[in-house]
Amino acid sequence: MITVPLLDLGPQNRALAPALEQAFREVVASNQFIMGPRLEAFEKDCAAFLGVKHALGVSSGTDALLLALMALDVGEGDEVLIPSFTFFATAGSVSRLGATPVWVDVDPHRFNIDLEDAARKVGPRTRAIMPVHLFGQSLDLGALRAFAVAHGIRVIEDAAQSMGARWEGSATMSVGDFGATSFFPSKNLGGMGDSGLVTTQDDALAERARVLRVHGMQPKYYHREVGANFRMDPLQAAMLHVKLPYLPEYNCARAGNARFYRESLVGVPWVAENRPGADDGAKVLLPVDFSGQGIWNQFTLRVPGGRRDELKAFLTARKIGCEIYYPVPLHRQECFRGVGRGAETCAASERLAAEVLSVPVFPELTAEQRQWVADSLADFAAGRPA
Ligand SMILES: *Cc1c(COP(=O)(O)O)cnc(C)c1O
Numbered sequence: 001m002i003t004v005p006l007l008d009l010g011p012q013n014r015a016l017a018p019a020l021e022q023a024f025r026e027v028v029a030s031n032q033f034i035m036g037p038r039l040e041a042f043e044k045d046c047a048a049f050l051g052v053k054h055a056l057g058v059s060s061g062t063d064a065l066l067l068a069l070m071a072l073d074v075g076e077g078d079e080v081l082i083p084s085f086t087f088f089a090t091a092g093s094v095s096r097l098g099a100t101p102v103w104v105d106v107d108p109h110r111f112n113i114d115l116e117d118a119a120r121k122v123g124p125r126t127r128a129i130m131p132v133h134l135f136g137q138s139l140d141l142g143a144l145r146a147f148a149v150a151h152g153i154r155v156i157e158d159a160a161q162s163m164g165a166r167w168e169g170s171a172t173m174s175v176g177d178f179g180a181t182s183f184f185p186s187k188n189l190g191g192m193g194d195s196g197l198v199t200t201q202d203d204a205l206a207e208r209a210r211v212l213r214v215h216g217m218q219p220k221y222y223h224r225e226v227g228a229n230f231r232m233d234p235l236q237a238a239m240l241h242v243k244l245p246y247l248p249e250y251n252c253a254r255a256g257n258a259r260f261y262r263e264s265l266v267g268v269p270w271v272a273e274n275r276p277g278a279d280d281g282a283k284v285l286l287p288v289d290f291s292g293q294g295i296w297n298q299f300t301l302r303v304p305g306g307r308r309d310e311l312k313a314f315l316t317a318r319k320i321g322c323e324i325y326y327p328v329p330l331h332r333q334e335c336f337r338g339v340g341r342g343a344e345t346c347a348a349s350e351r352l353a354a355e356v357l358s359v360p361v362f363p364e365l366t367a368e369q370r371q372w373v374a375d376s377l378a379d380f381a382a383g384r385p386a
Contacts, residue, residue, distance in 0.1 A: 004360050004369045006321030007186055011364040012250070016242055023238040032234055042237040043197075045244055050163075050171045052179065052199040054206035056213060057232030061160040061182020064196035065093040065130070067230050068156045068178035071209040074099050074127050081121060081129040081153075083113040084329045084342075085349035090130055090158050091330045095339065102126065103331040103342040106349050109274050110290055111300065112139045114348070115147050121342045128154040133162035133172045135325075135358075136188065136254070136297035137289055141167040141175045148176075156180060160196075161297035163189055164251045173199045178209075183240055188254070188295055189247050195236045253363035254296035255289075257370055261299060261361075262286055264374035270381035274302050282307070284381045298325055299361035301377075308355050315359065317386035318376050322359050329353050 013020065027038065039057050047055035058064045074080060076098035082091050084103040091101045105117040111134045118129060129148065131139050148155045155176035159165070162172045163181045173179025179199035183191035200206050211218045216227035265271045265286055272278040274285035282305035289296075303311050308324075315322045329350055330336060331343035359373055379386075 001319055002368060002372050003319040004373055006323055006360050007362050009185055019242045020239055023242050027235045027238050036234050038234040039232060039237040042241040046197055050173050050199060052174050053201045056198045056209055057237055058196045058198055058230045060194040061196040062089040063230045064180035064198045067198055067209055067212055068180055069093055069097055070212050071205055072154050078127040079125045081118050083132050084331045084346040085352050086132040086134055090132055101340040103340055103346050105346040108348040108352055111135055115143055122151050126153055128156060130156045130158055132158040133165055135300050136162050136165055137294040138162060138165045138167040138172045138291045141170045145175050162295060164247055165295045166293040167291050188251055188297055191236050192239050193236055195232045250363045251295040254361050257361045257365050258296045258299050260370050261374055265377060268378045268381055279304055296361050298358040300356050300358045302355040303357060304355055308357055311357055311380055314380050314386045320373055320376055322357050325358050327353055
């Protein structure tokens with residue numbers, strides 16, 4: 001039996017090993033280990049790639065969110081609209097600043113924040129919305145912009161899973177007051193450790209973030225306000241700079257794998273697309289890229305009818321890696337008990353937490369591996385044994 005890991009970082013980094021090692025040697029020889037031209041060169045190319053005016057390398061995706069919130073002066077007494085179905089960092093960053101998360105439900109077919117529910121939950125203290133372009137698919141960026149203008153609130157796009165995804169003409173991270181992404185090794189542009197990026201089109205916000213990134217220090221050893229150390233290492237920037245030109249290729253390969261799964265499975269009995277109306281039965285639901293330009297950080301199935309854990313066991317028995325992203329909606333996390341508002345009306349988030357399962361879609365999957373995944377999903381849907 002062939003094995004299919006959920007993610008294998010080996011082939012991608014091995015293919016670039018000579019260039020990565022050369023970049024590493026250059027940084028060592030330069031003796032410039034904090035800030036400097038290597039980081040700036042990487043930032044410049046990220047800004048060009050995303051079509052934004054400013055890009056700042058930071059210590060992690062989480063710190064990118066935190067820094068963006070700080071630069072917008074979000075703090076105690078302020079509320080921030082957050083999707084209740086996402087990775088923890090989105091809400092954690094709000095909470096750490098003493099601001100209050102408002103739990104917004106998600107669209108069960110797109111996995112992204114439901115702007116209609118967000119509109120119902122906007123209050124007088126709501127300062128910002130932090131949509132997450134989850135699993136590699138952009139939210140409708142036109143609708144997002146209109147929402148922010150209508151309610152007079154700020155936007156921080158959490159694009160940790162969607163660097164390179166687009167909605168019509170715009171890239172994620174290009175329409176919000178700030179965009180944030182992560183280079184955690186499992187993201188579409190994966191580094192060799194932790195780091196992230198903050199983007200903005202606004203000169204003043206960029207300057208504010210730049211100063212807050214180094215303890216609010218300007219000029220040296222003079223501090224008008226309290227920031228933190230949110231710097232990205234030049235060493236990390238050098239590694240990522242080697243990989244950045246390949247990001248479109250990686251994203252394309254992921255999309256090719258997703259297309260293969262969909263083409264192999266759409267006509268199979270007991271399988272359907274995850275579209276409105278399809279989620280009432282017991283079919284295995286395939287993710288749909290409603291933007292048409294998604295980058296598939298995850299290929300996330302829905303398995304209604306209480307059979308999700310059964311599929312997980314089935315795939316595990318066949319040595320196919322899979323994972324539940326995410327098993328607990330944020331408003332149900334122990335640390336957020338009694339925190340925030342809006343938790344009563346997050347039914348789709350709760351349902352997704354019980355139904356989702358992500359299967360391998362990383363760029364270097366072999367033809368044999370993805371065929372095995374597709375065959376196994378068809379076998380499960382048909383009720384065949386593992
Ligand atoms: C990974 C991730 C983050 C955090 O990024 P780190 O670099 O791990 O701090 C934030 N939000 C989402 C949606 C993520 O997937």
